[in-house]
Amino acid sequence: MVKKPSLKDIAKKAEVSIATVSYVLTRGTDSGISPQVSEKIRKIARELNYRPNQIAQSLQSGKTYSIGLIVADISNPFFANIARIIEDEAKRYNYTVIFGSSDENAKKSADLLTFLVDRQVDGFIIAPAEHSEKQLKLLKKEKIPFVLIDRYFPNIESNFVIINNFDSTFNATKKLIDSGHKKIGMVGYDSKLNHMKERIRGYSEAMENAGSSRLEKNIKTVKFESISEEISLKIEELLLCEQPVTAILFATNTLAIHGMKSIDALKLSVPEDVSVIVFDASDAFDFYSCPLTYIQQPLLEIGTRAVNVLIEKIDNPSENFSKVHLQTKLVLKDSVSIKKPI
Amino acid sequence: MVKKPSLKDIAKKAEVSIATVSYVLTRGTDSGISPQVSEKIRKIARELNYRPNQIAQSLQSGKTYSIGLIVADISNPFFANIARIIEDEAKRYNYTVIFGSSDENAKKSADLLTFLVDRQVDGFIIAPAEHSEKQLKLLKKEKIPFVLIDRYFPNIESNFVIINNFDSTFNATKKLIDSGHKKIGMVGYDSKLNHMKERIRGYSEAMENAGSSRLEKNIKTVKFESISEEISLKIEELLLCEQPVTAILFATNTLAIHGMKSIDALKLSVPEDVSVIVFDASDAFDFYSCPLTYIQQPLLEIGTRAVNVLIEKIDNPSENFSKVHLQTKLVLKDSVSIKKPI
Structure with missing residues (x-):
């Protein structure tokens, strides 16, 4: 140059x-x-x-009017849509959003954070990857405000905007139980991230609390890096065994997309052969033969609240954290069959 | 702070x-x-x-090892996937990629470019929005290297990695004509962007060159900002008229997703009632009742070549431009019916 x-x-x-x-x-x-x-x-x-020199100017005003957004995977529609909402809301306050994708990888996330911190963004909105606690502690130490979305770490005090994951899967599982299903499987990620643990815990408690009869849990997990390789086997374990499940709860839409392809490959029909509930909507299911019952996240509210909390913290630094818990909604479609008691 | x-x-x-x-x-x-x-x-x-101070350091080395990526719409899977490929390829050369979404809006694109130029990224990969010529001229004037992808402006000399849009739709239309279709519609965007004009021109020439009988063209365009409002009407104009088309070529996957929903809403079946070819694959069609014939873009090659060209230009500034034209492939599935001559 x-x-x-x-x-x-x-x-x-x-x-x-x-x-x-x-x-x-x-x-x-x-x-x-x-x-x-x-x-x-x-x-x-x-x-x-x-x-x-923007940097020199911003040292005077103390602000660059920019937000760094780190998402787990930009090719996931959930994050791509949240990114759009955050951009639109930030624009209303004249903030520019630049983003990067951590690919659920703590090292990549650290590189992005360092890069953006050095370019003095005013704050961050982050869907943190597993093992990224150290990076968040560093941001806190440097007094750079940030808001976590989608996930958070219970042992790190921070601003966050999350949904009530436990309630969401508890209610979805209860819906399946109330529809007469007894053999219900759950497919999730093998992850230490709190949101995933909470989703699995919601399912587990609903199964354990199922009226008089404690139902047998059947949880299958796959690794994020190898969904497509692992999922067929897990679906087959749930559906091609001696006592197959009659319903499956998918913990994310990406898991559901892969899982539904495996169900299709087995020539099984929804909801005749297996009932399905998915965490999150996805355009991919718009053309699926059976409209799927799903847990709807309040995307617009997650995105706008995250921006509002962050700008508040940029303008008025404080040691108090904003902890926003939002509710999901179980949207009933046609993918849950009513089981008659035998 | x-x-x-x-x-x-x-x-x-x-x-x-x-x-x-x-x-x-x-x-x-x-x-x-x-x-x-x-x-x-x-x-x-x-x-x-x-x-x-990263900026001060980079003034010494002359490089920040960063690339700005501006896409038209990050919630479009085409761009989300390209972004992932560009990130992965850039990482191989130790470059960090930060991106922003122009939302097909020249003003938003200008804001992002200014922001990233001020933060001294080494260069840009850009899918330019309509009316963004001025911004590109400014980049050229400031000698900041950039590579255009997906679209380019014929009147601005620049590096680009694009596909041969004309050939792609010419061949797809020819496939429909060779299958016996005479009434063929095309749905595109109302846009001055070169790639869209070329896609429509490919269709038009194929229709005009159709053997002995020059076929009647039927082109419908919608505005990017109002696809969902406009598309049903356009699909109805093509299919609910006195002489309905028997085949439709969609100029992008987003247009196809909306268009196919309209076709579904009319209770028409593919390919029995109408044959379909789509520009670009989309996960959304994985669950569609009929596997769709589509024009496959070489995403991996577009992303990696764009990164390679850009890094070459960053390391060896020159007035010569790299102009990469890549070929698409027509992937035949089941959505084109064979029309018998009447």
Whole structure:
């Protein structure tokens, strides 16, 4: 890249001091410099295509009006849609959002955070990857405000906007039990992340609390990095055994997309052969033969609240954390069959 | 935000000069400063959580090892997937990718570019929005390398990695004609962007060159901002008229997703009632009752070539432009019926 024009270059060409140039370009009409000289300096700045050093400017105002957004996987529609909502809401406050994808990888997440911290974004909205606690502690130490979405770490005090994962799967599982299902499987991720543990716990408690008869739990987990390789086997374990499940709860929409393809491959029908509830909607199911019952996350509210909390914390730094818990909604479609008692 | 520790803070605490601190922290073991003093300075820097000014450092090396990626709409799977490929390829060269979404809006695109230019990314990969020519000219003037993907402006000399849009729709239309279809509609965007014009031109020429009989063209366009409102009407115009079309070519996957919902709403079946070819694959069609014939873009090659061209231009600035034209592939599935001559 060629050298960018500096204040010095302008000063030389305008035959004034660097300080004069700086005054004119940073203070506008309040500079106290004569209109003639001011206009001359501005004209030369335009000709040289001078761009004031944003970083230096922002050190004065203390703000860059920018937000860093780190999502787990930008090719997941949940995050792609949240990103759009966050961009739109931030735009209302004149904030620019730049984002990166951690690919559920703590190292990649750390690289992105460092990069954006060095470029002095005012704060972060983060869907944290597993093992990224250290990075969040560092942000806290550097007093850079951030808001977690989708997941959080119970042992790190922070701002967050999350949904009530336990209630969501508890209610979905209860719906299946109330519809007469006794053999209910759950497919989740093998993950230490709190939101996933809570989703599995919601299912487990509903199964354990199922009226008089404690139902047998059947939880299958796969690794995020190898869903497509692992899922067929897990679906077969649930459906091709001696006592197959009659219903499956998928812990995320990505798991459901892969899982439903495996169910299709076994030539099984929903809900005739197996009932299904999915955590999260997905465009992918718009064309599925049977409209799927799903747990609806309040995407718009998650995105807008995250932006609002973050901007509040940027403008009024405080040691108090905003902890926002939002409710999901079980949207009933046609994928849960009513089992008659035998 | 609290004030970040400076070289001065470290110098004060270590009781050495600022220059000494700077030498030690920027030159490592070659600083010529005694190991004892060096270690003392580094220890204090760690304690204060000092982070060297990335911008100042990069002015020395001339590189920040970062790429700005501006896509048209991050919630479109085409761009979300390209973003992933670009991230992965850039990572191989130790480049960080930060991205933003222009929402097909020139103003938003300009804001993002300015923001990232001020943060001195080394270069850009851009899927340019309509009316963004001025921004690209400015990048050229500032000698900031960039590579366009998906679209380009014929009147602006630049690096680009694009596919042959004309050939793609020409061949797809020819496939429909060769299958015996005479009434063929095309659904595209109302856009001045070159790639869209070329896709429509490919369809048009195939229709005009159709053997002995010049076929009647039937092109419907909708605005990007109002697809969902406009598309049903356009589909009805094509299918509920006196002489309905027997085949539709969709110019993008987003148009196809909306269009196929409209076809479903009319209770029409593919390919029995209407044959369909889509530009681009989409996960959304994985569960569609009929596997769709589609024009496959070489996503992996687009993403990796764009990164390779950009890094080449960052390392070896030149006035020569790399213009990469890639070929698509028509993937035959079951959505095109064979029409018998009447």
